[in-house]
Amino acid sequence: MESSTKGIYTLPGNQEKIDLLNKKNEEALLGGGEARIAAQHKKGKLTARERIHLLIDEGSFQEIDKFVMHRGKDFDIDKEHFLGDGVVTGYGNINGRLTYVFSQDFTVFGGSLSETHAEKICKLMDMAMKNGAPIIGLNDSGGARIQEGVNSLGGYADIFYRNTLASGVIPQLSGIMGPCAGGAVYSPAITDFILMVENTSYMFVTGPNVVKTVTQETVSAEELGGASAHSTKSGVTHFSCANELECIQNIKKILSYVPQNCEDIAPIYPYELKDDESRAVLNDIIPDNPNHPYDMREVIAGIVDDSSFLEVHKNFADNIVVGFARIAGRSIGIVGNQPQSMAGVLDNDASIKAARFVRFCDCFNVPLLVLVDVPGFLPGTDQEWNGIITNGAKLLYAFSEATVPRITVITRKAYGGAYDVMNSKHIGADLNFAWPSAEIAVMGAKGAAEIIFKKEISESENPEAKLQEKVDEYTAKFANPYRAAHRGFVDEVIFPAETRAKLIGGFKMLENKVDKIPRKKHGNIPL
Ligand code: HXC
Numbered sequence: 001m002e003s004s005t006k007g008i009y010t011l012p013g014n015q016e017k018i019d020l021l022n023k024k025n026e027e028a029l030l031g032g033g034e035a036r037i038a039a040q041h042k043k044g045k046l047t048a049r050e051r052i053h054l055l056i057d058e059g060s061f062q063e064i065d066k067f068v069m070h071r072g073k074d075f076d077i078d079k080e081h082f083l084g085d086g087v088v089t090g091y092g093n094i095n096g097r098l099t100y101v102f103s104q105d106f107t108v109f110g111g112s113l114s115e116t117h118a119e120k121i122c123k124l125m126d127m128a129m130k131n132g133a134p135i136i137g138l139n140d141s142g143g144a145r146i147q148e149g150v151n152s153l154g155g156y157a158d159i160f161y162r163n164t165l166a167s168g169v170i171p172q173l174s175g176i177m178g179p180c181a182g183g184a185v186y187s188p189a190i191t192d193f194i195l196m197v198e199n200t201s202y203m204f205v206t207g208p209n210v211v212k213t214v215t216q217e218t219v220s221a222e223e224l225g226g227a228s229a230h231s232t233k234s235g236v237t238h239f240s241c242a243n244e245l246e247c248i249q250n251i252k253k254i255l256s257y258v259p260q261n262c263e264d265i266a267p268i269y270p271y272e273l274k275d276d277e278s279r280a281v282l283n284d285i286i287p288d289n290p291n292h293p294y295d296m297r298e299v300i301a302g303i304v305d306d307s308s309f310l311e312v313h314k315n316f317a318d319n320i321v322v323g324f325a326r327i328a329g330r331s332i333g334i335v336g337n338q339p340q341s342m343a344g345v346l347d348n349d350a351s352i353k354a355a356r357f358v359r360f361c362d363c364f365n366v367p368l369l370v371l372v373d374v375p376g377f378l379p380g381t382d383q384e385w386n387g388i389i390t391n392g393a394k395l396l397y398a399f400s401e402a403t404v405p406r407i408t409v410i411t412r413k414a415y416g417g418a419y420d421v422m423n424s425k426h427i428g429a430d431l432n433f434a435w436p437s438a439e440i441a442v443m444g445a446k447g448a449a450e451i452i453f454k455k456e457i458s459e460s461e462n463p464e465a466k467l468q469e470k471v472d473e474y475t476a477k478f479a480n481p482y483r484a485a486h487r488g489f490v491d492e493v494i495f496p497a498e499t500r501a502k503l504i505g506g507f508k509m510l511e512n513k514v515d516k517i518p519r520k521k522h523g524n525i526p527l
Helices: 014-029 034-042 048-055 074-079 114-133 151-165 180-191 210-216 223-225 227-233 244-257 280-284 296-301 346-362 381-383 388-401 417-420 446-452 455-457 463-478 481-485 496-509
Strands: 005-008 009-011 062-064 088-094 097-106 135-139 173-174 179-181 191-196 202-204 239-241 311-313 320-326 330-338 367-372 406-415 433-435 439-441
Touching: 005 330, 005 455, 034 446, 048 088, 048 097, 048 135, 048 244, 074 406, 074 481, 088 114, 088 244, 114 135, 114 151, 135 180, 135 446, 151 180, 173 180, 173 244, 173 417, 191 244, 202 223, 210 223, 223 227, 227 239, 227 280, 244 320, 280 296, 280 346, 280 446, 280 496, 296 320, 296 330, 296 367, 320 496, 330 346, 346 367, 346 388, 367 417, 367 463, 381 388, 388 417, 406 417, 406 481, 406 496, 433 496, 446 455, 446 463
Parallel strands: 097 135, 135 173, 173 191, 179 202, 191 239, 330 367, 367 406, 406 433, 406 439
Antiparallel strands: 005 009, 062 088, 088 097, 311 320, 320 330
């Protein structure tokens, strides 16, 4: 139908209406315009839509709220409108599974968050919650839309509130692809995993200029809050990625190990059981000298399905290793002490890192495998004054309240309180295995002998020989798994090579485990 004139208005015909929709669609795709897209590319960054294109299965992305515009009026901002208002929102599939995604568009007012920008994100979060699917946020934003004042701050709080309600219900992942500063950091911080891109992203509560004014420190944005700082020093980010593509690939990988929501289980990958699942390589990992290190990652590689280990928090607190893997095609979460870093001791950072991972796995029905080689908690004023009591308790609490299938393998040392904490039988582990090399005791033989035979050693004619005699006696009595096995604290002492087969069988046996913690509003984990 052609256009017609009614009074002062010229009414469009159908073809013109279709042309108008095409025009609006094209306009929306351009975000803040070609010049700003070029500037974004010049910084080595992709646009919001290019990121979604890489993340979501080809042809499956369904955008919503493409034509939303801001309602700001101050400082002439109403003279400038961009369709979509700085964030692309929608849903689609990742490896065939429904996922919601919002991607901030830095080309529109620097990706800053207006009231309407926040409304779009909140609408998407509500949809993700109702439909029980993960939500991914790709952050690239100058923070609160300065021209909107408290409307923007309110928008942030609306998002934080939803992040909190969604926590433990649907997986929430945050990719940081550019600036993420001020209070804006608290949305990613509440989500389950943060991934940052090296050199082009940063997160901080206050930037370098404010830092300079308040503390007189001179520091660059990258040093203060780049991927390196947050993956090694603060532990805020779980993955430091070389570029945006690696970041997006890691997001997809994480999702492959986790279910859609807390009522679901993770995808099961096809796996045909072999007649012999033993792995001889495991026999040779533990050194003869109990004080020599080895790499717990080698133990993990010897246990899990080939190349299935995805390490989380790789560069932070490397005295403990955590990550996802598959065993006979099924997802598990692994927590393992790392003897090659500080002898695998538990300290503040390691306790916090592991506790958070355990809680994620428990929220989302991912069974836990705990590999133990721990000489105890790290002594010292630094540790005590920074709260090793509270932080160690976090890990103890996290394991104790976890109702997912939980299996422990003690490969070598399990000393003192750390024995209890590392998923011992006493705090609800389902199956506890030990290798013949296991040493389950209150402490190492030398320390123990020095305390309990102090008088005898000092009064001896040859204290050194006496000490050695007592160390040997203590070692013979306690540096083995059999005391614990006699009491049933260890269910079975197994050959290292048969560990994988035992775990396949163990997790299969626990497949339908039902366990409940007492009814409560929520627990009070020592924060
Ligand atoms: C409105 C913004 C903006 C903002 C950037 N822009 N940040 N518009 N509100 N917060 C606009 C710029 O005017 C510019 O518009 C475009 O985005 C790109 O910005 P540039 O400065 O040219 O880019 P770049 O040099 O890359 O610098 C990026 C930046 C810088 C470091 C993020 O823009 C910046 O410092 N912005 C302000 C950051 C900030 O202080 N935000 C408030 C934080 S407090 P044109 O038209 O030229 O393209 C906060 C509180 C949250 O967020 C509280 C939650 C509880």
